[in-house]
Amino acid sequence: MLKGKKILLGVTGSIAAYKIPFLVRLLVKEGAEVKVILTPAARDFVTPLTLSTLSGQPVFTDFFEKNDGTWHSHVELGNWADVYVIAPVSATTMGKMVNGIADNLLIATYLAAKCSVFFAPAMDLDMFKHPSTSDNIDKLNNFGNIIIEPEEGELASGLYGAGRMQEPEKIIDILIDFFKKKRTLKTNKSS
Ligand SMILES: Cc1cc2nc3c(=O)[nH]c(=O)nc-3n(C[C@H](O)[C@H](O)[C@H](O)COP(=O)(O)O)c2cc1C
DSSP states (O other), X not given: OOTTOEEXXXXXSSGGGGGHHHHHHHHHHTTOEEEEEEOTGGGGTSOHHHHHHXXXXXXXXXXXXXXXXXXXXXXXXXXXXXXXXXXXXXXXXXXXXXXXXXXXXXXXXXXXXXXXXXXXXXXXXXXXXXXXXXXXXXXXXHTTOEEOOOEEEEOTTSOEEEEEOOOHHHHHHXXXXXXXXXXXXXXHHHO
């Protein structure tokens, strides 16, 4: 269903990053090409080795390789993608996306991307309920990004409430639906 689709996956420093290897596996099974960008904090939650093995592609974190100066172009990555899915997106990264603080590859690519951007918030109940989070989510929606609403459930803190990142299967359904609608729109326009 996602055959040939180029999915750029941005991962931030949230405990929900443990779900991302499953998401990559499912995307690849659906026929998608997947490239992953990790924030430096995300590397503490999920390893580049796991994600490069599952995606069959190198995983990016830094703007350039310190050993040989190879540059990872955020513009090229942004242009490559059919969609950019930032999942999980932390409170910190949402704040940076809203304010254009491009101090890592994930955010610089977000600012350069021409494709649709999905963002899947994941955080504890109280962080999620904070007015600063709601305000950032509203702004990101108003910029034209597409939220993948977190669900209610048991959180890593042991609390129960909203803030739990959607399950990989649900994210796949959302993406399939998105590309289906895009195709229908294209067909209707050309007929
Ligand atoms: C165990 C642990 C779990 C965390 N989970 C989350 C989370 O789910 N959501 C969040 O916004 N921040 C979470 N944080 C805090 C972020 O890792 C921290 O704000 C970090 O600076 C995010 O950076 P990034 O957005 O650049 O990846 C967690 C921190 C720790 C130590």
